[in-house]
Amino acid sequence: MRARQLNHLWLLISLGAILMVSAVRILTGAHGIDSIGTIRAAIIATCPILMAAIGGLWSERAGVVNIGLEGQMILGTWGAAYFTYYYGPWVGVFGAALLGAVGGLLHALATVTFGVDHIVSGVAINIIGLGASRFLAEAYFTDLEGGGIKQLTGLETPTRVTIPGISDGAEYLADKHWFLVSDLASLVGAMTTDLSLFTVLVAALVIASAWILWRSTFGLRLRSCGENPAAAESLGVNVYRYKYAAVVVSGAMAGIGGGFLALVSSSGFTTGQTNGRGFIGLAAMIFGNWRPGGTTAGALLFGYTDSLQLRDSTSVHALLLIVGIGLVALALWRLRQGKTTTAIVMGALGVAFLVWFLTTDSVPKEFAGMTPYIATLLVLALAAQRLRMPAADGLRYRRGQSI
Amino acid sequence: MNALRRLGASLLAPVIAVVVAMIITSLVISLSGSSAGDFWSVIFSRPVDRAIVNIVNQTSLIYISALAAAIGFRMNLFNIGVEGQYTLASYAAATLAGAALFPGLLNVVLPLLLAVLVGAIWAGIAGLLKVTRGVSEVISTIMLNAIAITLVGYLLNKYGVHVGNGVRSTVIPESSRLDGWTFFEASDGPVWTLATLALLLGVGFWVLLNKTRFGFDLRATGMSQSAAVASGVNVNKMVVVSMLLSGAIAGLIWMPSFFGAAHSYGTAFQAGLGFTGIAVALLGRNQPVGIIFGAVLFAFLNEQSNRLTLETDISVNVVQITQGTIVLAVVVAYEVVRRYRTKLEQRTVAEELAGQRQPAPSERATT
Missing domain, CATH: 1.10.3470.10 (ABC transporter involved in vitamin B12 uptake, BtuC)
Known part of the structure; x- marks a missing residue:
């Protein structure tokens, strides 16, 4: 019953958001804010972050903080490049997962078997991952065609599909710039035009992860290790084994995210191309309250703003209006709940954004790049009390010891 | 004596860590087809004044x-x-x-x-x-x-x-x-x-x-x-x-x-x-x-x-692997040493307890 109410709420919020975006688009004439191209770019930007975030979810739900996601992701970019070069893109995806899993295994070995502080191990894995990918690139890619000491370009990319009838129709409708209809058409169009099958795989992995973690016995046991490992052990759960499984899968997921970067987001491997996305994934997961739905929403937020800054500046300017309206709406909602202080803070910020929108004509594109980070800070500042991480997250667990 | 032993124990872990990091680095270099010996001879040579x-x-x-x-x-x-x-x-x-x-x-x-x-x-x-x-x-x-x-x-x-x-x-x-x-x-x-x-x-x-x-x-x-x-x-x-x-x-x-x-x-x-x-x-x-x-x-x-770039065919980036491994190995080594010492202490205490089974109360006060 409660779950259904919650779904209802999400549906309403999504619908409200689409209506708002649509209205802003008509008002400002910034049709770029949800054109097919923008949404396509947003999806491509979202996928790597989302995979890192889902990786974080696996690990933290089993009670292991995985700050090494960045390093595992970097290993994934190398793995994808190496295996794609020799065996084609789908083996490349597997290679990305494999290399990421190796990073995960290292983290599991340090944190589970040796009981090392999770943060220390994660920091070390980030250093090792970056160093290893650079070292391996120099050792294996220098003499290849399209390769260099820092890159391997011209890789084959996973199949892209376009669904003929729907794609054209959606594009036609989207170009009409009608209220609401064109926005929905853009969404459909983005998902039916030149869609990489890797993106479909990412979606499938997210859904599968959510199902395994929340609907299967295995997932229940895994999450019990993150909440109360001693109790889980007393019920016959092999906590070490579950933690190992979770952290290795976590690394594999982050690795696949890295693979996406190398095979779909760009035309090949370059060292350091993850550029902090592992950390952003971690932030998206916390933003999403350690749950798959929220995590996906967080990743979408980061992905959307990440892609928008590369596009036209009028869209970025229109974003101010969206943020302003959103904040005012949230403020009103909080006011109804009786949270006057937060409502005032949010309302003031919202009005500030609206004033900014009305008094300027354009926004430096750097500011669009900052939006997701500021938004995350705001959301956390206003809702952090409602976030709850797994109770035993980040704690050391030794079999047979109470602490 | 006690202080010396404590110093030894606190140095033990970093020494183990550095040795492990050296072994792993050597392995990585060897696997990529270069000579680990070259690497260490460059790293351990006297730095030039500028360096x-x-x-x-x-x-x-x-x-x-x-x-x-x-x-x-x-x-x-x-x-x-x-x-x-x-x-x-x-x-x-x-x-x-x-x-x-x-x-x-x-x-x-x-x-x-x-x-x-x-x-x-x-x-x-x-x-x-x-x-x-x-x-x-x-x-x-x-x-x-x-x-x-x-x-x-x-x-x-x-x-x-x-x-x-x-x-x-x-x-x-x-x-x-x-x-x-x-x-x-x-x-x-x-x-x-x-x-x-x-x-x-x-x-x-x-x-x-x-x-x-x-x-x-x-x-x-x-x-x-x-x-x-x-x-x-x-x-x-x-x-x-x-x-x-x-x-x-x-x-x-x-x-x-x-x-x-x-x-x-x-x-x-x-x-x-x-x-x-x-x-x-x-x-x-x-x-x-x-x-x-x-x-x-x-x-x-x-x-x-x-200096690796000039003097060998080994990538400079291998040093990052060494550094990361040292960080990881140090904490692991501390943990292993700590566990070993706990076990040792437990054994010592157990032996002592076994040795002086049920001493008279007066005896215990003097020791």
Whole structure:
């Protein structure tokens, strides 16, 4: 019953958001804010972050903080490049997962078997991952065609599909710039035009992860290790084994995210191309309250703003209006709940954004790049009390010891 | 005897770690088809004079960065935002110094203070968010990092001086430069004046932590928050103050290099020191003396590895693998040594108990 109410709420919020975006688009004439191209770019930007975030979810739900996601992701970019070069893109995806899993295994070995502080191990894995990918690139890619000491370009990319009838129709409708209809058409169009099958795989992995973690016995046991490992052990759960499984899968997921970067987001491997996305994934997961739905929403937020800054500046300017309206709406909602202080803070910020929108004509594109980070800070500042991480997250667990 | 044994035990773990890291590095090099022997002979050869100067200078930067991270770690706070704090602080200080509003040394002191202030404020935001709104400092500082780096990029682009392809802040006047002391030939470069800042901060850190009420409270809170609260420590205040301190120190990280060699904020800015500092702080167990060893080790490896490109076919990047492995191996080794000692103690106690089964009460009192 409660779950259904919650779904209802999400549906309403999504619908409200689409209506708002649509209205802003008509008002400002910034049709770029949800054109097919923008949404396509947003999806491509979202996928790597989302995979890192889902990786974080696996690990933290089993009670292991995985700050090494960045390093595992970097290993994934190398793995994808190496295996794609020799065996084609789908083996490349597997290679990305494999290399990421190796990073995960290292983290599991340090944190589970040796009981090392999770943060220390994660920091070390980030250093090792970056160093290893650079070292391996120099050792294996220098003499290849399209390769260099820092890159391997011209890789084959996973199949892209376009669904003929729907794609054209959606594009036609989207170009009409009608209220609401064109926005929905853009969404459909983005998902039916030149869609990489890797993106479909990412979606499938997210859904599968959510199902395994929340609907299967295995997932229940895994999450019990993150909440109360001693109790889980007393019920016959092999906590070490579950933690190992979770952290290795976590690394594999982050690795696949890295693979996406190398095979779909760009035309090949370059060292350091993850550029902090592992950390952003971690932030998206916390933003999403350690749950798959929220995590996906967080990743979408980061992905959307990440892609928008590369596009036209009028869209970025229109974003101010969206943020302003959103904040005012949230403020009103909080006011109804009786949270006057937060409502005032949010309302003031919202009005500030609206004033900014009305008094300027354009926004430096750097500011669009900052939006997701500021938004995350705001959301956390206003809702952090409602976030709850797994109770035993980040704690050391030794079999047979109470602490 | 006891002290000696304790010293031996505390050295055991780092020694094991370095040996393990050496073995793993050798393996990686051998597997990629190069000679591990070449690598070690380059790394362990005597650094040239110029390299020694660089090692000292780099050690000072890494050391300051590690102190900034360590003060948080001692409180169980993870200030991952050192990177953003020193980026923003460096830019602010460079801009003020470049404007040359003040004469001579005043144009050094005031920018330094500004760097401290900016670093502290940027870290303070995370501290305030943590105590007032319960936001994890790990996440807020990651966000603040991204914001700071983007902000500096924007400001530099807009107000900086465009030279060729690059952009930089205004170069500071001759009178504000603090080049330092030349120990070798002039071409080997000087040891920066402000490298001494690292020493001062290190001593200050030790005094603060071990000789003041604040330091005691800080360590107590780090070890057990509930115990600290019970003894009257205001944890919220401690969180904010330690974040402010951490950020204040972070603000100074790049200053020796800025006043000594770079003279402007631009391509000469050295990014990434914040993350190196975190690793070194962990390596040095967050102790001011331990961190010195960590900082020297990292600076030494970085500098010596530059010769790999010229003298061998081994990639410079292998050093990063070595560094990461050392960090990981040290903590693992500490844990293994700790477990071994616990087991040893348990056995000793068990043996002693077995040996003196049921001694008379009077006997027990005398021993």
